[in-house]
Structure formats: structure tokens, C-alpha cells
Amino acid sequence: MTASVSPTNSAPDSLASRLSAALWRSPRLLLLLLLAPPLLWLGVVYVGSLAALLAQSFFSFDDFTAQVTYELTLSTYAELLSPANFDIIKRTVTMAALVTIASAILAFPIAYYAARYAKGRWKAFFYLGVMLPLWSSYLVKIYAWKMILSKEGIISWAADGLHLGWLLDAWLSLPVVGGNSLSVSATGTFLVFVYIWLPYMILPIQASLERVPSNLIEASYDLGGGPGKTFRHVLLPLAMPGVAAGSIFTFSLTLGDYIIPGIIGTSRLFIGQAVYTQQGTAGNIPLAAAFSVVPVVIMAFYLWGAKKQGAFDAL
């Protein structure tokens, strides 16, 4: 070795290298520079518009002049709780809850298979199978479902072929869930919601199940717990954060959606549709704002409960 080792890098001090050195010495400045744009975006555009929305809901709408009265009042919230509007809230929350429960029941075995058994190629196939529907257009999928659920669709056709048409007709003749065909019934809305949001339930459950060491299952078997008891006492409690995380998605997405119930289902409104009609044709911005506050409040309570369940550890 002839060259002596210099204590610092002997490359010429360009402006860029001096800048990077300065930023390296003050990491807080670097962090501030990196975070400023997203913070401005989140703070002003996102939280700001939410605040504006909240403020709107405390104004009222004059039905005669069709003008917004800019005076603070709770009358819009009183209107929200009128029977007709409160029905919309109840309908939406019930639908969101049912969609969440059905998604959890359907997603669990799929997630369990993916977490415990799928390896290599099959795991890739699982991810593709779950994610692929998310990549195609939401509207295309919904219209495809409209065809599937229609009177001439494949479900009616299959039911007739299996001589089960009477069962479908009996179901459709029921009040609330029934209708002329599946595509104009609440059942149809429910089916499409479950289809569209299912991946959001599968993925967090799968993530939480991946984290359950397989020797805990073996320990439960070893101690005399059969598959049923092992599921109830070990697997389900440990996967619960994942179920709670998934339910945040399915529940909130169903609460806010206005396209699916508009295309598939009855003419009864959901919260999203109510917001859409109030602010659009009616121009009743305060009531629309009050309607959109409902899912925010419900989700705030839901997230608070989910946090206690440890749902955020599974995201």
C-alpha cells in the first residue's frame, strides 16, 4: 500500500454534496422539508374541507327561497332525525353491518387457507385472485352484476334449471329483502356490496393469521382442544385484530357508497345517495353536510372500539 488513507472522502465539495452533508447533520430539517407538501395537502385541502363540511351542517336551508341561511342552528340536525331521513341512516347502517358480518364469514376460510396452506405458486394465485377484481373498473363490475342478478340473468336461469325457481320467488316475495328481481332488491344490493368489498376483509385477516405461530394451534391440539375449540379459543381471538381491521374497510366503504345502491336495489335511499341528491338537485348543502357527518361520527366510534380490539396492529 502506497496511498495514504485520508480521513475524509477526497471528492470535490460540490454544492449537492455540501447540501446533502448539511441535511445529514440536521435530520429534523430534512424531515420538515420532506413532510411539508403532504402536511399542507392533508392539513389544508383534506382537513380543511372536512371542517368546511362540518360548518355547513350547522347552517339551515330555506325551502321557499331555496337559499342557505348562514346562521348557526341545529335545525338541520333536527331534520336529519326526522323519520324519513332517520330511516335512511338505519337502512345504511344495517346494510353496512350485514355486509361486514357476511364478508368476515366468507373471508375467514379463504384467508386461513392462504395463510396456513398456500405456498409458492398457490400463494401468488391467491394474491392475484383477491387483487385482480380490485384492478378492474368498479362500474363494469357493478353492471356485470346487474346482468347476473336480473330476471333473465344466470342466477334465475340456474335456479330454474335446478327446479329451485320457487325458492328464489319465495325469497323475492318477502318484504324488505325482496323485489321484482334480485337486481332491484335489497338482497341484490347486499350481494354486490359483499362481492366488491370482500378483498378488503380477506387481506387483513390473512395478515393477522400469518402472524399466529402454527405451534399455538399444535399446542391447543396437544392440550386436548379439537379443531372447534382451537378455533374458538386460540385462532379466532388471535385473528380478531385482522377481522376488526377488515371490518373498518367493509363497514365504512358500505356506509359511504352511493353508486351500488343507485344501480342495484330498490329506490329506497342510502346515506351516500341522500348526500348526492340533497347537494345536487335540491341544492340543500346543509342537509347533505349533516348526512355526510353521520358516517364520520359512526366511524369515529367504530375506530375507537376497533382500536381497543387492537385492530390497528393488524393493518
Place this chain on the structure above:
Amino acid sequence: MTAAVTFRSVSRHFGAVKAVDSVDLEIAEGEFFAMLGPSGSGKTTCLRLIAGFEQPDGGEISILGQSANGVPPWKRHVNTVFQDYALFPHMTILDNVAYGLMVRGVDKAARHRAAEEALELVKLGGYGARRTGQLSGGQRQRVALARALVNKPSVLLLDEPLGALDLKLREAMQEELKGLQKRLGITFVLVTHDQGEALSMADRVAVFNEGRIVQSGAPEDIYNRPKTRFVADFVGSSNILSPSLSESLSGDRRWTSLRPEAFTVDPGNGRLSLTGTIEASSFMGAVRRIALKVADTTIHANLPAGEPLPAEGTSLTLHFAPEALNPLEDAA
């Protein structure tokens, strides 16, 4: 008396790998049995076959005289202490220990009482309300033990139970486990790759290699009379003498093994000897370990540490009793 566990030519293959290859085994009731071998030798698979986590591809397993083939783990009167304990993180220590009784439908007061007793047995009385995360490795180990023992199993399986503990704790637990086994009279089956652990605790040891049992017997027999080069080398690292070197010593042309502690500097009477150059000499506390180059073989000898010895690089003659030369079954 029926055997606690019997294997009749049991095999378990994973694809082309013969994890367990036609193993015959008989573990007596009340015995402390150790399965010793390097990793991948099939000892853990044997344990999992007894527990029921694996099903044999061939052969017959019986537990207490009853065929266990096709019986799921939750229907076997066998409990396991898992290598990394496998405690349930969402339960308290008491609920962990009481789990086996809970799934059997024992009422809450009775199972908590039994769990508390089991915790006292492993010297963790009063720890019931804690969470698994609040315990040290050694304490978790004891909880895992209590959780298995509370079910009063016929056979207790221990999968490398001391592997994760530090040396001091490991030695203390070895004595404790052995004492516990004698007191409770339960059949213990221990899986370990640590020959010291197997020899010190077990009544009988089976040495595994490549899916087969290469030798089984009392710890003394395994240690003093290894049958093959593999056992001689794996258990206590014997010197393996080639057929030609053995022939020059005893006149018998075959592989032999010789324990490092068989050597003395003192010539004694009627003793055989080996002369070589000291390659290395290291102080090990109670003994000094000498590497002696004899022809093209390196012989290791443990000599009392106080003994005066010539310097490294010089010649030394070591002596040993003729009966210390242990003949091996390997083909010469």
C-alpha cells in the same frame, strides 16, 4: 407391564427425505427416555409422531398398548412442552395452564385451583395473573411445563426444552426436570441435540442419525461403549482410530474409539501407549486439552490441569488401559 410408547418399523417420509426410516422403539412406563441426534436426524419427527402432529407413512405406533395410528393429537393422553414454549399470548399465565382442563369442560374454580397447584409445582406460585410477555425465558419454560403437567399425561414429550436457556439456568433445570420426573413417575421423552443433557437426565438414550436409531441404551453404555464411529464422535467426541492405527496398538485390524479422558502421562502397568508431537495445548479449567499428532492422526487427550507438561511442538507419550480401546462395528 405395557410399554408407554412402542414403534414398530415406523417410517415418515417428506418427499424423498426419509425423516424417520423404519424405526423400532420401546419406551417403558415411568422411564426418562432421551432421543439424541444432530438436527435433521429424525428425533423431532419421532416426537411429533408420538404427539400425533405427524402420521406415519408406514409401521405401527402404540401408546400404552393401544394403536395410535390415525388418532388425532387432541385424543391422545400425551402432552408436549414445545421448543419455544408456544404459550398463548392472549391469555394470562393461569388461563394458559388451565387451558387443557378448560377444553375438557372442567369448571372454572376447579381448573384454576389445579392450575395454581401446577404453577406451585414448577415454583411459579402466584404468577397466574401475569401475561406471557412479562416472564423471562426460564419462567416461560416452567409455565409450558406446568401447562402440560396439569393434564396428568401418561407421556410427557419435551422438544429441546432447555435449548433457549443460558448455561446456568439450563443446568439447574436439568436437575429439576429429573427430580420432577422421579417424583411424578410420568414417562418423559426428551428430544435434544445436546449429548450432556441426554446423558445427565435420561435413564435410557437413543442416538439418531439419518432417520434411524443407531444405538440405544443406558447413558453409560452409550458413552463408554459406542458402537459406531458416528456415536463415538457425536457423544462426547471420542478419538476415532483408523484400522491400521488400532492394529499397531492391539493387533486387531478394525475401527476403534478412545475417550480423551482415558489417557495418562504415567506409564502404569500393562498399558498401551501412543507417542506424538504436541500440536496444541489449551487450558479448560478442570482439565488441559492436548492435541497430539500421531502419524497422520490428531489425538485429543484431557489431562488433569495441574500436571506438568512439555512445551508445544515437543514429543509426548500418553498411556491408556487396553480395555479403554473400544471396538466399533463399522467395516474396516
